Amino acid sequence: xxxxxxxxxxxxxxxxxxxxxxxxxxxxxxxxxxxxxxxxxxxxxxxxxxxxxxxxxxxxxxxxxxxxxxxxxxxxxxxxxxxxxxxxxxxxxxxxxxxxxxxxxxxxxxxxxxxxxxxxxxxxxxxxxxxxxxxxxxxxxxxxxxxxxxxxxxxxxxxxxxxxxxxxxxxxxxxxxxxxxxxxxxxxxxxxxxxxxxxxxxxxxxxxxxxxxxxxxxxxxxxxxxxxxxxxxxxxxxxxxxxxxxxxxxxxxxxxxxxxxxxxxxxxxxxxxxxxxxxxxxxxxxxxxxxxxxxxxxxxxxxxxxxxxxxxxxxxxxxxxxxxxxxxxxxxxxxxxxxxxxxxxxxxxxxxxxxxxxxxxxxxxxxxxxxxxxxxxxxxxxxxxxxxxxxxxxxxxxxxxxxxxxxxxxxxxxxxxxxxxxxxxxxxxxxxxxxxxxxxxxxxxxxxxx
Numbered sequence: 504x505x506x507x508x509x510x511x512x513x514x515x516x517x518x519x520x521x522x523x524x525x526x527x528x529x530x531x532x533x534x535x536x537x538x539x540x541x542x543x544x545x546x547x548x549x550x551x552x553x554x555x556x557x558x559x560x561x562x563x564x565x566x567x568x569x570x571x572x573x574x575x576x577x578x579x580x581x582x583x584x585x586x587x588x589x590x591x592x593x594x595x596x597x598x599x600x601x602x603x604x605x606x607x608x609x610x611x612x613x614x615x616x617x618x619x620x621x622x623x624x625x626x627x628x629x630x631x632x633x634x635x636x637x638x639x640x641x642x643x644x645x646x647x648x649x650x651x652x653x654x655x656x657x658x659x660x661x662x663x664x665x666x667x668x669x670x671x672x673x674x675x676x677x678x679x680x681x682x683x684x685x686x687x688x689x690x691x692x693x694x695x696x697x698x699x700x701x702x703x704x705x706x707x708x709x710x711x712x713x714x715x716x717x718x719x720x721x722x723x724x725x726x727x728x729x730x731x732x733x734x735x736x737x738x739x740x741x742x743x744x745x746x747x748x749x750x751x752x753x754x755x756x757x758x759x760x761x762x763x764x765x766x767x768x769x770x771x772x773x774x775x776x777x778x779x780x781x782x783x784x785x786x787x788x789x790x791x792x793x794x795x796x797x798x799x800x801x802x803x804x805x806x807x808x809x810x811x812x813x814x815x816x817x818x819x820x821x822x823x824x825x826x827x828x829x830x831x832x833x834x835x836x837x838x839x840x841x842x843x844x845x846x847x848x849x850x851x852x853x854x855x856x857x858x859x860x861x862x863x864x865x866x867x868x869x870x871x872x873x874x875x876x877x878x879x880x881x882x883x884x885x886x887x888x889x890x891x892x893x894x895x896x897x898x899x900x901x902x903x904x905x906x907x908x909x910x911x912x913x914x915x916x917x918x919x920x921x922x923x924x925x926x927x928x929x930x931x932x933x934x935x936x937x938x939x940x941x942x943x944x945x946x947x948x949x950x951x952x953x
Contacts, residue, residue, distance in 0.1 A: 517646070518688060521681035522586070523623035524650030525674060526616045529558065530908065531654025531813060534788035535806040536667040538795045543667070544602045549725050552916035555788060556909055557606045560717060561613025563905035564710040566621065579686050581618060586682035589615035590675045597671040608671075621901065648817035655791060655813065659806020705751050705759070712743025713909075720913050724920035759902060771939075771946035772880050773903045775840060778939050779877045780907030781914070782847060785932050786812050786869065789915050793854060793925045800859075808859055812866035816874050823878035832879035833947050839875035840940035844933045846872055851929030 533555060541551040576584075589612055596608035661669040719737030726733045751757040764770040790812065794805035826835055846869040853862045915928045 518681050518684035520623065520646035521677055522582075522619050522685065524646045525677050525681065526562075526620045527647040528650040528654050528657070529612070529616070529674075530784065531651055531787040532658040532670055532673075535655055535658035535791040535795075535802050535809065536662045536670045537788070538792065539662050539667040539802060540605075544605075546602055547725065548919050549721055549916055550602060552721065552788075552912050553606055554602070554609055555784075556717065556721065556912045556916070558609040558613040558616070559784075559905060559909040559912060560714055561610045562617045562620075563902065563909055564706070564713060565614050565617035566901050566905055568617070568706060578622070578689050582622060582682050582685060585615040585618040586678050589619065590678050593671045593674040593678070597668040648820050652810065652813040652817050655787065655806040655809035657806070659791075659801075659803040659809075662806075663801055663803035705747060705754065705757060708743055708747035708750060709759075712740050712745075712747055713906075714740070715743060716740025717909060717913055721916050721920075724917060759899065767946040771943045772836075773899065774939050775836065775876065775880045775943060776900055776903040777907035777910070778936050779843070779873060779880070780904040781911035782843065782869075782932055782936060783813075783873065784908045784911030785915055785928060786850075786866070788912065789925055789928055790850075790866065794859070797854075797925070798857060798859060808863070809866075811863055812870045815867065815870035819871065819874040820878055823874040826875070826879070835875050835879045837940060837944055837947070839872045840936060840943065843869065843872040843876050844937035844940060847929050847933030847936060851926040851933065854924075854926045854929065 537551055537554065540546070540554065541548075592608045592611040592615065596605055596612070599605040599608065657673070658670055661667070661673065715736045717740070719733050719735075719740055722736075723733045728734075748761050751759055751761045764773070787809070790809045791802075791805040794800040794808050795802065800808060823835070846865060850862065850865045850869060853865050856862075911932075914931065918927050918931065919925075
């Protein structure tokens with residue numbers, strides 16, 4: 504029986520939503536498994552965190568190109584290729600007998616995710632008419648946040664009752680099913696869009712600059728902050744990123760339009776997106792770490808204990824969006840950012856008490872405040888730029904999220920490697936969010952309009 508056009512579109516959204524959700528799942532599912540991986544391979548703290556950051560770095564550097572994959576290669580060829588490689592990388596990662604192979608496969612997964620994730624949004628916007636897109640994007644966002652919230656519990660169950668290797672193998676049926684259904688339900692647009700231009704020089708500068716900078720920061724405690732390797736990579740990374748900004752500012756069709764950051768509302772809102780994602784990664788990785796290493800929880804109970812922090816996100820995402828539509832975005836964002844900063848500091852303080860019963864309410868408060876900071880900020884970012892630049896905003900938001908995730912892993916890794924405790928991670932995170940909130944209160948004098 505043939506599907507109606509409406510049923511086909513709905514099925515396509517659900518299929519690509521699984522792929523987008525899989526990418527979000529990888530942000531939270533692995534944090535619970537890291538102590539088991541570290542113990543098996545006898546890894547240092549820094550090397551363990553490279554398992555997360557290698558994925559985030561690869562994803563970050565290629566995300567700007569990933570959004571153009573449909574126009575460059577076509578939906579089906581691009582999706583089949585990156586899904587197949589992602590599945591193989593997940594299989595090999597699960598069988599990895601050394602950390603080098605595991606990190607290499609995480610890099611491959613990150614490159615594939617950089618293509619798959621933007622394609623999910625692009626597929627929805629190309630398939631639906633303008634008056635239908637809002638609902639389709641809302642379904643995608645809901646599925647992504649459900650996968651995100653399920654990550655800690657799923658990671659705990661798999662690690663506790665099977666093996667940490669299943670955290671990677673679970674990706675395979677999801678990516679195969681999502682890609683197969685997406686390809687079957689996809690219909691090429693009647694009017695193809697112009698072939699986009701890719702900026703290879705900008706891509707190389709971003710890849711080299713960001714990787715060198717993050718490597719220097721993460722390995723600083725290991726090698727010594729004044730060692731030639733660390734100094735060379737940090738200075739080289741800063742130089743590479745500086746050249747990237749200068750080069751992109753002069754390009755007619757840049758990889759990332761850095762000129763938009765001249766607008767105070769835009770760079771204030773993107774800094775909020777970066778820091779909220781940074782905070783999310785810190786909670787998703789270092790709370791399970793704390794519960795297992797300090798409170799001696801099993802992987803299952805650590806995952807279950809972390810769920811309380813991320814569970815409010817899918818529930819409150821829609822109300823947060825409706826609130827900003829009704830009352831504007833500025834006040835909800837500033838209030839929630841202030842409360843988010845306080846909750847991060849309170850999490851840090853309660854960690855000193857070594858009691859989950861006291862920690863849990865702080866995690867719940869953090870999870871309640873986060874969506875009210877994240878969701879309305881996307882509206883501010885879009886409204887802060889001219890109408891002819893709206894197409895670039897989604898790519899920049901994705902890039903800001905990914906940089907935030909990378910820096911979140913780096914922050915915790917560096918502080919722990921320097922001998923600091925888990926409390927310092929969350930207090931530092933709270934201070935950074937408070938500073939961003941203070942700046943945003945000045946830069947966002949009112950709700951920007953497009």
